[in-house]
Amino acid sequence: MQQFFEELGTRLYDDFIYQERYMYIVKGLGNTVLITVFALLIGVILGVLIAVVRAVHAGDKSKLKLLNGICGLYLTVIRGTPMIVQLMIMYFAILKSADSLVVAVIAFGINSGAYVAEVIRSGIQSVDRGQTEAGRSLGLTQRQTMVRIVMPQAFRNVAPAIFNEFISLLKETSVAGYVGIQDLTKGGDIIRSITYDAFPPLLVVGAIYLVIVIGLTRILAVLERRFAKSDLR
Amino acid sequence: MKKQLSVLLVLVLLFSFGACATDNTGASGNSTPESSPTGSTTSESTAAADDAVAAIKAKGKIVMVTNAEFEPFEYKENDEIVGIDAEIAQKIAEKLGVELEITDIAFDSCVPSVQGGKADFAAAGMSITEDRMKNVDFTDNYFNASQMIIVGIDSDIKSREDLNGKVVGVQQGTTGDVYCTDEKKENDIEVAEVKRYGKGMDAVSDLIGGRVDAVVIDNFPADKLVEKNADKIVKLDEALTEEEYAIAVAKGSNLKDLINEVLRELDESGEMADILSKYISE
Numbered sequence: 001m002q003q004f005f006e007e008l009g010t011r012l013y014d015d016f017i018y019q020e021r022y023m024y025i026v027k028g029l030g031n032t033v034l035i036t037v038f039a040l041l042i043g044v045i046l047g048v049l050i051a052v053v054r055a056v057h058a059g060d061k062s063k064l065k066l067l068n069g070i071c072g073l074y075l076t077v078i079r080g081t082p083m084i085v086q087l088m089i090m091y092f093a094i095l096k097s098a099d100s101l102v103v104a105v106i107a108f109g110i111n112s113g114a115y116v117a118e119v120i121r122s123g124i125q126s127v128d129r130g131q132t133e134a135g136r137s138l139g140l141t142q143r144q145t146m147v148r149i150v151m152p153q154a155f156r157n158v159a160p161a162i163f164n165e166f167i168s169l170l171k172e173t174s175v176a177g178y179v180g181i182q183d184l185t186k187g188g189d190i191i192r193s194i195t196y197d198a199f200p201p202l203l204v205v206g207a208i209y210l211v212i213v214i215g216l217t218r219i220l221a222v223l224e225r226r227f228a229k230s231d232l233r
Numbered sequence: 234m235k236k237q238l239s240v241l242l243v244l245v246l247l248f249s250f251g252a253c254a255t256d257n258t259g260a261s262g263n264s265t266p267e268s269s270p271t272g273s274t275t276s277e278s279t280a281a282a283d284d285a286v287a288a289i290k291a292k293g294k295i296v297m298v299t300n301a302e303f304e305p306f307e308y309k310e311n312d313e314i315v316g317i318d319a320e321i322a323q324k325i326a327e328k329l330g331v332e333l334e335i336t337d338i339a340f341d342s343c344v345p346s347v348q349g350g351k352a353d354f355a356a357a358g359m360s361i362t363e364d365r366m367k368n369v370d371f372t373d374n375y376f377n378a379s380q381m382i383i384v385g386i387d388s389d390i391k392s393r394e395d396l397n398g399k400v401v402g403v404q405q406g407t408t409g410d411v412y413c414t415d416e417k418k419e420n421d422i423e424v425a426e427v428k429r430y431g432k433g434m435d436a437v438s439d440l441i442g443g444r445v446d447a448v449v450i451d452n453f454p455a456d457k458l459v460e461k462n463a464d465k466i467v468k469l470d471e472a473l474t475e476e477e478y479a480i481a482v483a484k485g486s487n488l489k490d491l492i493n494e495v496l497r498e499l500d501e502s503g504e505m506a507d508i509l510s511k512y513i514s515e
Contacts, residue, residue, distance in 0.1 A: 180436075190405070196344060
């Protein structure tokens with residue numbers, strides 16, 4: 001028993017402390033968070049634009065036909081292909097020379113945008129039609145109604161879903177290592193390559209993802225409660 | 234509180250599973266803190282390796298593991314894996330009178346594969362290193378190689394020293410990776426960043442795209458990669474290291490002696506020279 005813990009101690013030392021190997025994980029974590037945050041930003045912006053187009057078109061089929069078609073195509077393709085394939089295409093074919101992190105942010109952002117768009121569209125459409133009618137009848141233009149009355153309410157509805165997307169995205173970025181980007185998962189993998197010891201680095205990596213997701217889920221729960229409160233007038 | 238407790242318990246459980254799996258990854262109690270870790274397999278797998286040759290003959294096939302993205306030692310051609318290592322492997326299989334099965338995986342998974350018994354041997358243009366010797370046994374060396382530097386055609390990197398402060402691409406787990414990562418700080422040069430790829434080709438692709446300044450990879454694969462992109466990249470003359478390729482087998486396996494015999498026979502009969510010249514036309 002004593003020997004077991006001694007061995008474990010040696011392995012842990014070799015995997016993380018020797019030559020500061022834990023830095024691979026730290027640096028990887030930094031990159032993962034960076035990619036996730038910026039990709040989500042792009043995803044939300046893209047998602048809002050697309051959702052508005054789709055919602056407006058759904059409301060009045062004569063409007064924005066071409067734009068809606070393009071959006072529909074984008075949604076179908078992005079949701080119909082695996083993330084890793086999209087990343088590889090972006091990395092090896094489209095943005096051959098750009099900095100790896102930039103490529104990752106763009107690829108994950110575009111992918112996220114497709115999912116966020118649908119969420120926001122349903123959020124927009126869930127706002128009572130009465131709100132739009134009231135806005136128009138008060139003399140506001142379509143755009144003013146959308147921006148000042150509908151969107152804020154839609155956003156409150158979808159904030160939890162977007163937070164969920166954030167959590168999803170964090171885990172999705174783990175495939176970035178496939179194209180050589182040093183994210184959290186790749187950091188653990190590099191340690192495994194050096195030490196030939198698979199469990200400790202990968203378990204630690206898994207635990208870090210877990211802790212972050214649990215933390216975010218907690219925040220999400222608080223958020224949801226806050227939003228629900230304002231509903232009880 | 235309950236949820237936190239259960240999460241904690243799950244983590245502890247996972248960890249103890251990991252720690253228990255010593256016959257795969259191997260943990261030796263006698264490795265000193267200065268050196269890099271993980272030692273030999275437990276007695277369980279040593280017993281299995283005790284008559285590896287007999288076991289292979291009984292199975293009727295021998296399993297070789299490699300990373301078939303390393304021309305001219307192993308690469309894919311028309312759906313088959315060919316190359317210098319593939320031919321040597323074929324000779325080994327013939328000597329044993331069994332069938333050869335080649336498994337193609339990531340390079341840095343080759344040693345764990347042999348260690349864990351998933352494969353009988355690894356022939357992957359693999360250099361003998363101290364760290365690897367802690368986990369597997371090596372046969373005699375059958376090829377001398379060196380790590381070379383590939384740069385873009387109009388790069389200002391002309392020699393080893395120019396690598397200081399540059400971004401270098403390598404294949405993960407190779408001696409090129411080890412050299413550039415330079416954990417023991419033995420080099421006189423220090424690269425700014427090491428980017429690790431699954432295959433040499435990806436590193437070269439990024440070199441051409443400008444994401445890395447140089448690629449460090451073995452001599453002959455370097456030649457092949459440069460050949461295919463001769464207008465964009467060039468290989469520098471300066472060798473970074475001198476290495477010896479050998480075949481890896483599980484620790485204590487008697488397959489090692491048999492492979493050594495095969496290598497010796499190939500050498501003496503001149504077949505080895507034939508195989509080499511078939512793939513290396515110089």
